[in-house]
Amino acid sequence: MTLLDAAPQTHYVIRSIAGEGFARRRLLDMGFVKKSRIFVAGRAPFCGAVLVSLRGSLIALRADAAATIELGAV
Amino acid sequence: MSGTTAPAGNFCARGAHKAARTDGGANKTLVLTGNPNAGKTSVFNRVTRSNEKVSNWHGVTVEMKSKRAAIAGGVFDVVDLPGLYSLTVYSPDEEVSRDRLLSRRDGLVINVCEVNNLSRNLYLTLQLMELGADVFVAVNMIDELTKRGKKFNAERLSRALGVPVFAMSAKNKPESDAMIKAAAEYLSKRPARQKSGGAARARAYRLPYLDALPLKRVAALTAAAAAKAGLNPEFAAIKVLEGDGFIIGSLNLSAAVLNEIDALGDTRHAVAAARFSYIDAITDGVITDAEKFEKSAGKCSPYQPRYLSAPERIESGQNAVLASGKEWGSDGQQLTCRRRARTSRTQPRRRVKRSPYQPRYLSALDRIVLNKYLALPIFLLVMAAVFALTFGLVGSLSSRLLRILMQNALYDPILNGLTAAGVPLWIRALLCDGVILGVGGILTFLPQIALLFLCLSFLEDSGYVSRVAYMTDGLFRRVGLSGRSCFTILMGLGCAATAVMTARGLEDETMRKKTVLLTPFMSCSARLPVYSVICAAFFASGSVLIIFGLYLLGAAAAIAFAALFEKCFKRLKSGKQSFIMELPPYRLPGAGRVGALVWQNVKTFLIRVATVIFALNVIVWVLSNFSFTRGYVCGTDYKSIFETLGAFLAPLFSPLGFGSWRAVTALMGGLIAKEVVITSIESLGGAAAVFTGVHAKEAALSFMIFTLLYTPCVATLAAVKREAGTKWMLLSLSLQSCTAYAAAAVFYGACRAFSASPGLFIGAIIFGAVALFTATVAVRALKRGASCPYLCADCPHKKGSAGE
Numbered sequence: 001m002t003l004l005d006a007a008p009q010t011h012y013v014i015r016s017i018a019g020e021g022f023a024r025r026r027l028l029d030m031g032f033v034k035k036s037r038i039f040v041a042g043r044a045p046f047c048g049a050v051l052v053s054l055r056g057s058l059i060a061l062r063a064d065a066a067a068t069i070e071l072g073a074v
Numbered sequence: 075m076s077g078t079t080a081p082a083g084n085f086c087a088r089g090a091h092k093a094a095r096t097d098g099g100a101n102k103t104l105v106l107t108g109n110p111n112a113g114k115t116s117v118f119n120r121v122t123r124s125n126e127k128v129s130n131w132h133g134v135t136v137e138m139k140s141k142r143a144a145i146a147g148g149v150f151d152v153v154d155l156p157g158l159y160s161l162t163v164y165s166p167d168e169e170v171s172r173d174r175l176l177s178r179r180d181g182l183v184i185n186v187c188e189v190n191n192l193s194r195n196l197y198l199t200l201q202l203m204e205l206g207a208d209v210f211v212a213v214n215m216i217d218e219l220t221k222r223g224k225k226f227n228a229e230r231l232s233r234a235l236g237v238p239v240f241a242m243s244a245k246n247k248p249e250s251d252a253m254i255k256a257a258a259e260y261l262s263k264r265p266a267r268q269k270s271g272g273a274a275r276a277r278a279y280r281l282p283y284l285d286a287l288p289l290k291r292v293a294a295l296t297a298a299a300a301a302k303a304g305l306n307p308e309f310a311a312i313k314v315l316e317g318d319g320f321i322i323g324s325l326n327l328s329a330a331v332l333n334e335i336d337a338l339g340d341t342r343h344a345v346a347a348a349r350f351s352y353i354d355a356i357t358d359g360v361i362t363d364a365e366k367f368e369k370s371a372g373k374c375s376p377y378q379p380r381y382l383s384a385p386e387r388i389e390s391g392q393n394a395v396l397a398s399g400k401e402w403g404s405d406g407q408q409l410t411c412r413r414r415a416r417t418s419r420t421q422p423r424r425r426v427k428r429s430p431y432q433p434r435y436l437s438a439l440d441r442i443v444l445n446k447y448l449a450l451p452i453f454l455l456v457m458a459a460v461f462a463l464t465f466g467l468v469g470s471l472s473s474r475l476l477r478i479l480m481q482n483a484l485y486d487p488i489l490n491g492l493t494a495a496g497v498p499l500w501i502r503a504l505l506c507d508g509v510i511l512g513v514g515g516i517l518t519f520l521p522q523i524a525l526l527f528l529c530l531s532f533l534e535d536s537g538y539v540s541r542v543a544y545m546t547d548g549l550f551r552r553v554g555l556s557g558r559s560c561f562t563i564l565m566g567l568g569c570a571a572t573a574v575m576t577a578r579g580l581e582d583e584t585m586r587k588k589t590v591l592l593t594p595f596m597s598c599s600a601r602l603p604v605y606s607v608i609c610a611a612f613f614a615s616g617s618v619l620i621i622f623g624l625y626l627l628g629a630a631a632a633i634a635f636a637a638l639f640e641k642c643f644k645r646l647k648s649g650k651q652s653f654i655m656e657l658p659p660y661r662l663p664g665a666g667r668v669g670a671l672v673w674q675n676v677k678t679f680l681i682r683v684a685t686v687i688f689a690l691n692v693i694v695w696v697l698s699n700f701s702f703t704r705g706y707v708c709g710t711d712y713k714s715i716f717e718t719l720g721a722f723l724a725p726l727f728s729p730l731g732f733g734s735w736r737a738v739t740a741l742m743g744g745l746i747a748k749e750v751v752i753t754s755i756e757s758l759g760g761a762a763a764v765f766t767g768v769h770a771k772e773a774a775l776s777f778m779i780f781t782l783l784y785t786p787c788v789a790t791l792a793a794v795k796r797e798a799g800t801k802w803m804l805l806s807l808s809l810q811s812c813t814a815y816a817a818a819a820v821f822y823g824a825c826r827a828f829s830a831s832p833g834l835f836i837g838a839i840i841f842g843a844v845a846l847f848t849a850t851v852a853v854r855a856l857k858r859g860a861s862c863p864y865l866c867a868d869c870p871h872k873k874g875s876a877g878e
Binding site for chain 1: 159160162164190191192193194197316317342343345346347350435436444446447449450543544545546547548549551552556557581653654655656657659
């Protein structure tokens with residue numbers, strides 16, 4: 001399941017980061033690495049960004065970036 | 075937990091530097107760097123007594139700022155850099171930082187970290203250490219941690235990292251001063267670095283997680299190229315593993331080498347994961363509950379618990395650190411796992427509770443503000459409240475009071491005095507009508523402008539603007555902008571010329587240029603008096619609504635053009651840059667900071683009024699009241715210079731309803747500064763004299779629409795040129811002029827048509843709407859086959875469904 005399909009208000013563990021190039025690099029630099037715990041906080045209106053909590057900060061991700069993050073159950 | 079054996083880094087570095095001691099008075103530079111919104115500029119302002127812009131969103135600083143300051147008895151250059159998450163960069167403002175950090179490795183790098191996001195901040199710290207920079211970590215916003223009943227163990231982190239750590243809060247001036255003093259003393263007392271010391275220092279830091287990476291293999295392949303490019307070979311190797319395009323480009327590696335590196339697998343993830351797992355290990359127990367802290371600190375060392383500041387403390391702790399320095403061996407990764415496993419087995423509940431990676435649930439306020447359905451209505455309400463406050467009762471009342479005061483205390487006595495003294499009529503008219511009514515007239519808007527900036531700075535500092543960016547991104551994506559453009563566009567409400575600069579934080583070039591182009595469509599504070607005066611003259615009751623409508627019209631024009639560029643011009647289509655943004659926590663803006671911000675904007679406004687606007691207004695008045703041949707023409711039938719010239723241009727504006735030379739004169743002055751539009755109107759006899767005839771109200775509305783949309787002022791054009799180039803500046807100039815003309819003409823034409831025959835007009839509107847709707851539905855239906863709800867570059871969902 002990708003972050004895009006994740007249920008809001010739920011904890012997950014990151015399984016893998018797909019994608020390539022800048023977007024992936026930035027995700028890695030922001031702390032989206034395998035085995036990190038992540039909390040899906042919500043979704044913006046108009047199918048907009050996904051809001052997640054990672055390492056204590058709130059991060060908004062656009063759908064295309066969210067779709068590259070594969071999640072698993074905690 | 076075993077608090078006594080701190081996860082150790084090592085201070086072997088100290089010994090190495092003692093050996094490398096050369097001269098004491100080397101470069102004295104303190105470079106402030108760190109993640110965006112960590113508070114670098116706050117510290118910079120505090121220690122250099124500067125007034126650079128500070129706010130609660132990411133990417134406020136877009137330029138390098140440098141200032142000399144006297145600290146701890148020495149003179150230091152303090153440099154403030156734009157924030158960055160990693161030394162692998164994405165946007166032009168981050169490039170500035172990276173270039174500074176890579177090119178000049180002198181002085182001390184003060185890495186400002188935010189305690190709330192400590193692990194992500196330390197990610198950059200590790201990279202700075204890999205680079206071999208002389209790092210000093212300043213952990214900011216400690217007060218927010220203290221408020222939550224937690225304590226930060228600076229000493230423990232310092233031992234683990236092997237660099238000095240200072241806990242502070244930039245809100246507090248003594249703490250900032252103490253930090254910079256400690257940093258300065260640390261830099262002065264410790265030996266100067268060798269010029270080529272980057273690699274030696276990086277090695278001296280001995281970051282154990284690097285051993286788990288295939289660094290030696292890559293270094294063997296890239297060392298020669300790195301030496302040629304003047305880079306620290308180990309740092310270059312790490313960056314090659316990370317796939318940093320800039321470093322790989324500057325190394326100029328051969329295809330064979332690149333292939334060999336590719337064969338190592340997913341090294342990019344490996345590097346990031348290694349850093350984060352090391353960070354997880356060293357930050358374990360750094361942030362604790364307050365009472366726990368006292369215990370562990372007591373056991374740990376004789377240090378003063380809260381701050382680790384002066385270098386001697388570090389020196390004195392050296393032995394203890396060295397003794398436990400072996401814990402982080404080459405099997406650093408394993409240690410992390412072991413540590414984690416142990417803690418999670420023994421006390422899982424409490425572990426989660428105390429962990430620094432505790433998820434940040436949405437606060438009660440965020441749950442409402444960021445609600446899927448309420449978010450945008452709340453945003454509109456907030457903006458409406460801002461305008462109601464600025465233009466409604468409070469703003470207009472104080473403006474009116476000032477106006478009455480000016481009339482009674484300045485205009486009347488001076489006019490009477492001058493008349494009594496027998497001063498010639500034209501001097502009297504220039505002073506009273508030109509200067510006091512014109513320039514003084516604009517000053518009465520001071521309360522409104524101050525209120526507008528007060529509201530804007532409150533929105534920015536509270537962290538709300540970031541939320542707006544998050545919730546509007548869905549809309550903005552459709553028109554080829556990102557939520558990040560939202561900052562720039564909202565700042566355009568204050569001053570377009572300064573707002574345009576903030577676009578530098580945008581990663582995609584086309585998107586950046588488009589944002590720059592569209593920001594001047596937002597109604598800046600200089601246009602505010604124009605609406606106020608004209609509305610007061612013609613639409614006494616509904617003025618707030620009309621003004622809010624004008625602001626919305628500006629925003630709508632910007633968004634409409636963005637959509638047009640995105641859909642119809644391939645060259646202006648934005649790249650597929652992803653939007654990844656951090657939302658800062660809500661913070662109550664400090665009264666002092668908001669006050670300083672408002673005062674700075676008010677000061678800028680006053681200086682403009684006293685210089686540019688005053689001079690222009692005198693010129694406009696003279697040219698409008700003197701004829702070529704006859705001198706002063708007031709009250710006579712001769713035409714003034716502007717009346718003669720305006721007569722040529724005026725017919726051009728008659729389709730818009732205001733084909734009088736006075737209106738044209740006012741608009742021409744507005745090219746230089748928008749405030750001049752209203753000062754000219756005031757000194758040419760007021761709004762009632764400019765808009766005459768049967769359709770005065772429609773003409774006034776059309777004039778306001780034109781003022782809203784037409785060419786931005788010279789300062790904005792210069793800013794656009796700086797950010798996007800001459801071509802875009804010319805595009806901005808022509809686009810806005812044409813839009814303004816067309817919009818005002820359409821509006822005025824529609825008004826006239828409606829008053830001529832309402833039935834026909836409404837019929838035409840309905841017909842047009844139906845035709846447009848049908849056309850849109852038809853186009854949608856034709857396009858539907860190709861659309862994917864995810865809108866991503868290489869959509870995994872579409873592929874999946876195609877495979878089935």
